[in-house]
Amino acid sequence: MGENMGEEVKKNESWDARWLTIPEFADAVPLNLFHKEQVQPSVEGRKTAEFQNVHVFVRGYFTLERAQKIFCKITADDHYKAYLDGAFMGEGPAAAYHTKYYYNVLELGTLAAGEHVLALHLYYQGLVNRVWNSGDLRFAFAAELWDEKGKEIPVSFCFLKTDCYEGETVGYETQFLENFDSRKYPYGWKNTGFDADGWEKPVPAVWADYTLTKQPTEMLSYMEYQLGTIKLHAGNEHPLEPTKLHSDAVQPLEPAKLEHKCADHNGHIHQITPSVIRQDPDGSMLLDAGEEITGMILLTAEGKDGDQVKLFYGEELDGKGSVRYDMRCNCCYREIWTLADGRCEFDPYDYKGFRYIKIVPDGGVKLSDIRFLVRHYPMGESLCELKTEEKTLENIFRICKNTVRLGTQENYVDCPTREKGQYLGDAVVTAHAQILLTGKTDMLLKCINQFAQTARVCPGLLAVAPGGLMQEIADFSLLYSQLLLLYYRFTGEKETVDRYYGIADGILKHFSQYAREDGLLEQVADKWNLVDWPENLRDGYDFPLTRPVVAPGCHNVINALYIGAMETQNTLAEICGREMPYQTKEIKKAYRNAFYREKTGILADSETSSHAALHSNVYAMYFHLLPKADEQKILTFMEQKGFSCGVMLSYFVLRVFAERGQYDTVYELLVNEGEHGWVNMLREGATTCFEAWGKDQKWNTSLCHPWASAPVPILIEEIAGVHIDAAEKDGYYWTPHIPEKIREFRLCVPVKGKKIIVEKKMGEEYAVIREDKE
Numbered sequence: 001m002g003e004n005m006g007e008e009v010k011k012n013e014s015w016d017a018r019w020l021t022i023p024e025f026a027d028a029v030p031l032n033l034f035h036k037e038q039v040q041p042s043v044e045g046r047k048t049a050e051f052q053n054v055h056v057f058v059r060g061y062f063t064l065e066r067a068q069k070i071f072c073k074i075t076a077d078d079h080y081k082a083y084l085d086g087a088f089m090g091e092g093p094a095a096a097y098h099t100k101y102y103y104n105v106l107e108l109g110t111l112a113a114g115e116h117v118l119a120l121h122l123y124y125q126g127l128v129n130r131v132w133n134s135g136d137l138r139f140a141f142a143a144e145l146w147d148e149k150g151k152e153i154p155v156s157f158c159f160l161k162t163d164c165y166e167g168e169t170v171g172y173e174t175q176f177l178e179n180f181d182s183r184k185y186p187y188g189w190k191n192t193g194f195d196a197d198g199w200e201k202p203v204p205a206v207w208a209d210y211t212l213t214k215q216p217t218e219m220l221s222y223m224e225y226q227l228g229t230i231k232l233h234a235g236n237e238h239p240l241e242p243t244k245l246h247s248d249a250v251q252p253l254e255p256a257k258l259e260h261k262c263a264d265h266n267g268h269i270h271q272i273t274p275s276v277i278r279q280d281p282d283g284s285m286l287l288d289a290g291e292e293i294t295g296m297i298l299l300t301a302e303g304k305d306g307d308q309v310k311l312f313y314g315e316e317l318d319g320k321g322s323v324r325y326d327m328r329c330n331c332c333y334r335e336i337w338t339l340a341d342g343r344c345e346f347d348p349y350d351y352k353g354f355r356y357i358k359i360v361p362d363g364g365v366k367l368s369d370i371r372f373l374v375r376h377y378p379m380g381e382s383l384c385e386l387k388t389e390e391k392t393l394e395n396i397f398r399i400c401k402n403t404v405r406l407g408t409q410e411n412y413v414d415c416p417t418r419e420k421g422q423y424l425g426d427a428v429v430t431a432h433a434q435i436l437l438t439g440k441t442d443m444l445l446k447c448i449n450q451f452a453q454t455a456r457v458c459p460g461l462l463a464v465a466p467g468g469l470m471q472e473i474a475d476f477s478l479l480y481s482q483l484l485l486l487y488y489r490f491t492g493e494k495e496t497v498d499r500y501y502g503i504a505d506g507i508l509k510h511f512s513q514y515a516r517e518d519g520l521l522e523q524v525a526d527k528w529n530l531v532d533w534p535e536n537l538r539d540g541y542d543f544p545l546t547r548p549v550v551a552p553g554c555h556n557v558i559n560a561l562y563i564g565a566m567e568t569q570n571t572l573a574e575i576c577g578r579e580m581p582y583q584t585k586e587i588k589k590a591y592r593n594a595f596y597r598e599k600t601g602i603l604a605d606s607e608t609s610s611h612a613a614l615h616s617n618v619y620a621m622y623f624h625l626l627p628k629a630d631e632q633k634i635l636t637f638m639e640q641k642g643f644s645c646g647v648m649l650s651y652f653v654l655r656v657f658a659e660r661g662q663y664d665t666v667y668e669l670l671v672n673e674g675e676h677g678w679v680n681m682l683r684e685g686a687t688t689c690f691e692a693w694g695k696d697q698k699w700n701t702s703l704c705h706p707w708a709s710a711p712v713p714i715l716i717e718e719i720a721g722v723h724i725d726a727a728e729k730d731g732y733y734w735t736p737h738i739p740e741k742i743r744e745f746r747l748c749v750p751v752k753g754k755k756i757i758v759e760k761k762m763g764e765e766y767a768v769i770r771e772d773k774e
Contacts, residue, residue: 002084008412012185013214014213015075015103015142016212017073017075018144018550019142019205019208020142020157021140022139022159022203022207023293024051025051025124025140026203028207030098030136030137030207030209031138032136033133033470037462037471037527038469040756051124051126051139051404053167053176054123054161055349056122056162057119057159057160057189058119058120058121058157058202059157059189059194059199060155060156061115061156062115062116062118062145062154062155064116064153065113067106067110068109069109069147070110070153072089072108072145072146073103073104073142074103075093075212076092076140077098077101077127077141077144077210077632078095079091079093079275080120080123081120082118082119083117084108084111085117085192086117086119086192089108091220092219093215094276094411094446095132095133095773097133097453097466097467098133098136098138098209098210098211099453100211100213100449100453101211102212102216103142103208104215108145108702115192117190117191117194118575119190121349122141123350125175126292127174129173129421129467130414130421130464130471131175131420131421131467132467132468133466141202143157153238157414158196158199159200160189160196160198160199160200162184163181164183164184165181166178166179167179167335169772171330171418171420172329172418172419174331174420175420176350177333177334177335178335178350180335180337180347180766181338182338182339182340182345183305183338183339185347186316187345189263203437213562216442216446216449217442218378218442220377220409220410221375222374223270224298224371224372225289225372225374226274227275235741241368242423249712271381272407274287274289274372282363283367284358284359284361284368285359286356286358288320288356288730289356289357290687291355291688292355292402292704293353293354293355294351294352294353294376294406294409295351295352295372295373295375296350296352296372297313297357297359297371297372298346298372298373298598299345299369300343300345300368301365301368302339302365302368303339303344303362303364303650304339304493305339307361307364307365308339309337309339310336311333311358312325312334312355312358313333313334314354314355314356315703316328316344316355316356316685316695318405323358327417328695328703329417329691329700329703329771330700331417331418331765340399349377350364351416351760353416353417353702353704364434368387372732377405377409377438378435380438383439383748383750383755384749384752386715386745387744387746388744389743390742390745392671392682393670393671393715393742395682396678396679397711398713399678399687399688400433400708400710400712401437401687401688401712403688403705403708404434404437404712405437406704406706407430407704407706408430411447411450411466412427412430412447414426414702418668421467422465422471423463423464423476424451424464424476424477425479427474429651429707429708429709430707431443431444431483431711432712432713433713435486435490436580436712436713438750439750441443441487444483444490446489447465447494448484448500448502450465452503453465453466457470458472458604459478459506460507460510460527461476461503463477463527469660471755473530474511474530474558475531475557476530476562478511478561478562478564478565479561479565479566481504481507481565481568481569481572484500484501488575488726489726490571492727493578497572497576498576501573504569504572507565508569508582511524516554518587520554520591521554522554523550523551523552523553528548529557529558531557532615532646533648534698536697537692537693538615538645538646539559539613539614539644540613541611541613541615541616542573542606542609542613543555552588553606554607555605555606556603556604556616556620557605557619559591559594560591560620563584563588564619564625565585565624566582567624568623569581569582570582570584591625592625595620600633601630601634602634603616603617603620603634607726612637613644618645618649620634621635621638622652622655622656633659635657638657639665642669643669644676645676646693647689647691647692647693647705647708647710649761651714654666654669654670655714655718663718663737664739665700665720666714678708681694690704690705690708691703691707691708716729718737719736720736720738720745720747720758720767721737722734722749722769731751732751732756733750736758736769743763744762745759745760746759754771754772756769756772757770757772
């Protein structure tokens, strides 16, 4: 491993791991679940129930002859949670395809001489969904310990397969509920001194076909909030000791300013204020986290064998003031915890998206030590903040920032409830916001790479990656090059653009099979033609977007995206020093001939329709597909339409106006008080952005959906005027457009390891920009 393990583990190196599994999976033949969405996989004899929702506890014993600093290389499929002598150390790896699977490196710290236990809670979900690459019979783990000089520390493993977690699935077969049975749970198994008599030895996973690489992103960060106490722990390379702030029980937690240093990430922690809304005579409690969170509830209870505690989670309250646990997003979060005699701890595994929880104990059960555990990718609260006397604008930024924080888990998830999947189109908006909020591009690069890997299934790429569910959306594939362009703008890494250039070009070649003589696409049949979602927010788009195969004919949006992808590919070619691959003059003419209506001066939805949806005009303007002389009428049309669209398209609408200098329109759209806007979300009690403009504008609205976070990049770049550009000497250029009506404005944003502040003070006409020296 080299002379200095501490340096070696920071490299993105491969690892020839010794994979272990349990006997039930020893003779597994991994299933190939990759297939085009419209082609059913030829998988026979798939094992189901007994190979789903598998929880396994592993104890790894090791002895140190002297005190020394120890590192752990670790991975598992589907997932692990790691503990050292009972203390939580982290979880992972981030979901990935087996051909480029991730491992983590944990710095366990300097350990004393003597015996220690590395405890692992392993999980194999066994479902085919957007979360993990599961259901393929790959269940195994690998863990090796090393000292800082590169000497391996021997570890002896044993395991117990447990059935203390049971429950039905929720969402789109997204996760299992966890009806937790303390009578079956071996309390103390994570600690030294536990009697593991009867535990079995794991066996080699001879079938293991993984290619391993170090996870390229930081591991998750965590915060525990107790009613009166807050605990801070990192769960990655730099574990921290718990910090006690308050001791008063059953009182709202006052926000506290703490410096959080985690994986080279500095910044104040975002605070929530959990509280008890109501405590009834029967002992039940209604708790409020204060805002939407991603995580779980932890609690302790004391009762007798067979007593139960019922748990109801929800994103909102119902009309009677109780938790709406059968949530509108298609998740029914109702769980039962069965107690053993005496004092028991509730130990959930998977995370949920929720705000409220009702806890209903049986008579005689005493509850204590109730905590909310919040998890997400690290994001320092003070790195990027907006303060202004225009509180509507400040609150819009706040809910968008909250959403991006919670929606950036180990991937960019579309929502933390129903799907938990990384969608390509969603990532265009989420990644732009997340980079500005954190100053980091590692998650975006991983996203770019994982979608590139789906070219093995289809050169036109999948819409979700990673994950076992094969879903294809034409619109999203044609936006892949936008991710590359975004990454280049923030990093200036030409070699990265060049590495994925062929993937982006392969997408265009795939879609060209549907091109007719004039170059326009007709009936792109192998992928869902989305236009927008949900259907009722397509502004009456006049073309039958049937599924699984779209109707015959030539419609606008797919062609605007196709030609736009050509233009973007030309830009990527220029960055890489390649020849321009696409001459777009003629296909732009064909596009205008097919869709432009001379009588109205706007673009129609199809070549046979006279109806003009907002969508048919936005992408054409975004990609500059028309002569400038055509633009003014379309801009007027778009201004009249406002947000006659879903929340994701708002990102493109706002950028169209900003690129043409119409900043007053940008601001008015941001703060508009109609039913289609972020103000409407705030009116409906949002603490995070919704999947649609209002709770009832979709039949299964998620109340935490990062594809609605367009105000983050728009406010930072177009209003405050901080444009991150790696080509600039300071890493950015500044062109502010803060409306005159805003008298006080202060926004900070991370740039190249610095914090840049744009500030307009009361009574001053102009804003100033400076580097934060605090």
